[in-house]
Ligand SMILES: [Mg+2]
């Protein structure tokens with residue numbers, strides 16, 4: 416008999432403007448500003464049984480504005496802050512016009528994370544501050560949440576598809592999503 420692989424729901428998180436303050440092409444740990452409500456939100460998601468992944472477009476690498484190592488230093492600082500709450504960081508280093516399959520709103524990074532961690536996409540969410548993030552979630556068949564931090568306020572007005580939820584920030588997103596599950 417073949418044993419059924421246990422699948423886990425996940426929250427895929429945009430990085431800039433969602434977990435941390437939006438800084439154009441963040442490249443230095445000194446400029447990293449984590450929102451005060453982010454860690455509690457991640458703890459709530461984790462307690463509700465979600466695995467957490469960051470999915471981020473980092474075209475600053477392709478543009479030569481910073482190196483992959485600079486970005487890894489920022490992810491290392493986030494790991495130090497959040498401990499093991501974030502299970503993986505997935506990023507696209509390419510230019511917007513490179514035609515890669517990993518830059519959001521493409522879904523290769525989500526599919527890779529899902530394969531590596533046995534994720535049930537039908538019970539998973541994408542959270543971000545841009546229309547692009549909502550589109551990524553829709554493209555991957557996820558539920559979606561727009562946060563109004565970062566570019567959220569601006570992008571709220573011109574969304575290509577309506578998100579499942581809109582939240583003021585990642586803290587409210589955690590409360591709403593955990594409640595959403597209980598409804
Ligand atoms: Mg963002």
Ligand SMILES: [Zn+2]
Nearest residue numbers: 507515517518
């Ligand atoms: Zn890419």
